[in-house]
Amino acid sequence: MVAKLISGCIDGLDPHRVDVEVAIRNTGVELKWFTVGLPDAAVKESQRRVRVAMDNCGYWLPSRTITVNLGPGNLKKEGPYFDLPIALGILAATGQIERARFEQFLILGELSLEGKVRPVAGTLALAILARKLKIPNLLIPRENAAEAAMMDGAAVFPVDSLIQAAEFLSKGEGIKKFEAISYSGQNSNPTYAVDFSEVKGQFHAKRALEVAAAGGHNVLMIGPPGAGKTLLAQRVPTILPLLTFDEAVETSKVYSVAGLLGNNGLLHTRPFRAPHHTISYAGLAGGGGNPRPGEISLAHHGVLFLDELPEFGKSILEILRQPLENGSIRISRASGSLEYPSRFMLIAAMNPCPCGYYGVPDRTCKCTSQQLQRYLARVSGPLLDRFDIQLDIPAVKSQELLNENFESEPSHPIRDRICSARKIQLDRYRKFRLFSNSQLPAKLIKQYCGLSEPCLQLMEKAIRKFHLSARAYHRILKVARTIADLESVSDIQPHHLAEAIQYRSIDQY
Numbered sequence: 001m002v003a004k005l006i007s008g009c010i011d012g013l014d015p016h017r018v019d020v021e022v023a024i025r026n027t028g029v030e031l032k033w034f035t036v037g038l039p040d041a042a043v044k045e046s047q048r049r050v051r052v053a054m055d056n057c058g059y060w061l062p063s064r065t066i067t068v069n070l071g072p073g074n075l076k077k078e079g080p081y082f083d084l085p086i087a088l089g090i091l092a093a094t095g096q097i098e099r100a101r102f103e104q105f106l107i108l109g110e111l112s113l114e115g116k117v118r119p120v121a122g123t124l125a126l127a128i129l130a131r132k133l134k135i136p137n138l139l140i141p142r143e144n145a146a147e148a149a150m151m152d153g154a155a156v157f158p159v160d161s162l163i164q165a166a167e168f169l170s171k172g173e174g175i176k177k178f179e180a181i182s183y184s185g186q187n188s189n190p191t192y193a194v195d196f197s198e199v200k201g202q203f204h205a206k207r208a209l210e211v212a213a214a215g216g217h218n219v220l221m222i223g224p225p226g227a228g229k230t231l232l233a234q235r236v237p238t239i240l241p242l243l244t245f246d247e248a249v250e251t252s253k254v255y256s257v258a259g260l261l262g263n264n265g266l267l268h269t270r271p272f273r274a275p276h277h278t279i280s281y282a283g284l285a286g287g288g289g290n291p292r293p294g295e296i297s298l299a300h301h302g303v304l305f306l307d308e309l310p311e312f313g314k315s316i317l318e319i320l321r322q323p324l325e326n327g328s329i330r331i332s333r334a335s336g337s338l339e340y341p342s343r344f345m346l347i348a349a350m351n352p353c354p355c356g357y358y359g360v361p362d363r364t365c366k367c368t369s370q371q372l373q374r375y376l377a378r379v380s381g382p383l384l385d386r387f388d389i390q391l392d393i394p395a396v397k398s399q400e401l402l403n404e405n406f407e408s409e410p411s412h413p414i415r416d417r418i419c420s421a422r423k424i425q426l427d428r429y430r431k432f433r434l435f436s437n438s439q440l441p442a443k444l445i446k447q448y449c450g451l452s453e454p455c456l457q458l459m460e461k462a463i464r465k466f467h468l469s470a471r472a473y474h475r476i477l478k479v480a481r482t483i484a485d486l487e488s489v490s491d492i493q494p495h496h497l498a499e500a501i502q503y504r505s506i507d508q509y
Contacts, residue, residue, distance in 0.1 A: 012338030022089030037070030084109035119143035149180030215482030216436035223393030271302030
């Protein structure tokens with residue numbers, strides 16, 4: 001007797017349908033169990049969990065040969081997704097439950113030894129798969145219900161235990177459909193733990209970060225210890241436009257596969273990721289034995305902050321060049337390659353020199369010129385060129401720091417200006433499927449970032465003085481285009497270009 005159920009698994013970020021077939025043959029008095037279909041260690045171990053869980057739930061296992069086939073056979077099956085469907089398949093194959101409704105459900109979940117159903121990663125992606133395959137229902141762990149229910153097209157039925165799942169499938173009782181809160185309601189007024197109004201002084205830096213957020217530009221902040229670089233970076237997500245539904249689904253899908261989404265449905269604020277400089281290649285880029293997204297993918301549609309940039313390994317930093325250009329990262333393995341989305345705003349911070357006080361008034365720098373050059377050389381020139389804005393962050397003045405009555409503009413009105421500038425860019429580049437000035441390719445820069453004669457003269461002086469590369473020249477034009485958009489001006493003016501040029505601090509070292 002053979003029982004057939006529908007389940008699924010994740011390969012990278014891609015969900016795949018898996019057909020779980022359970023066959024039982026009477027071959028003697030000893031129980032034998034075989035799992036086929038390229039299972040990994042976690043899948044092979046499921047037979048132990050399932051046997052004990054069934055016994056503790058009062059179900060019986062026959063003294064026969066059990067064969068579990070996970071199709072298609074050419075797809076490697078990873079993770080504990082199949083515990084629940086395997087157990088239900090055995091119950092159906094032995095006649096302990098009816099199986100008339102199996103084809104209407106995509107079923108997944110890990111079993112504890114007590115028979116409780118534990119959450120699994122990647123449920124959001126599998127809910128998208130169910131909608132694509134027109135499978136009308138999902139039977140999934142209760143902790144995963146909120147994220148799966150955000151996707152229209154399949155009814156979500158949260159399950160707590162094997163007994164509950166068996167009774168529901170055989171009798172249609174015991175589980176109610178999960179009702180999700182609409183994403184628009186969650187996202188209409190997101191709350192943040194931080195705000196730009198808390199930053200004392202640093203008006204030049206806040207202006208530069210507003211420009212960066214308006215155009216999606218990458219930022220390098222250079223300043224002494226304690227100047228507020230981390231403080232500023234942490235508040236950038238509060239001025240970025242709110243996540244659209246499609247962006248929330250994309251980002252939440254990454255977090256779901258990584259097992260970091262939680263049970264509150266889709267993300268409603270842009271992610272902020274700040275890995276330590278000791279992070280490994282796999283930790284930043286993704287991959288590993290059981291592949292999972294890295295920090296650059298967890299920052300998708302948000303901010304990736306790298307503090308103490310020169311302390312990161314040079315080979316680690318070079319990983320960033322591909323996603324900064326393409327918006328994705330490809331991980332190659334012996335069994336194939338995986339691609340993770342990685343479109344983020346990169347903000348990095350560093351000291352001006354090893355001791356941190358080069359050029360700081362009233363402080364003496366103890367570094368030699370050779371030490372300074374070696375310090376700056378830890379970050380390659382091609383990577384530095386990919387920072388559209390290179391910003392000097394001076395130490396906060398004492399009178400600003402001690403002023404208890406300071407007033408600073410909060411994040412909300414800054415975000416409103418940024419949203420207006422982003423709308424201009426969306427309308428301008430709609431036919432090219434571009435979303436911000438930072439994504440402009442070289443062939444479109446001449447069309448949308450044209451310069452008048454006074455601007456050309458100013459740009460020529462800057463190129464000669466700072467020895468700007470072609471990439472740096474193009475990035476200055478894109479930043480100037482963003483500054484003009486913030487003023488709702490159609491043509492780049494000399495003062496827009498002058499402001500963009502001053503955001504190239506590292507070229508002055």
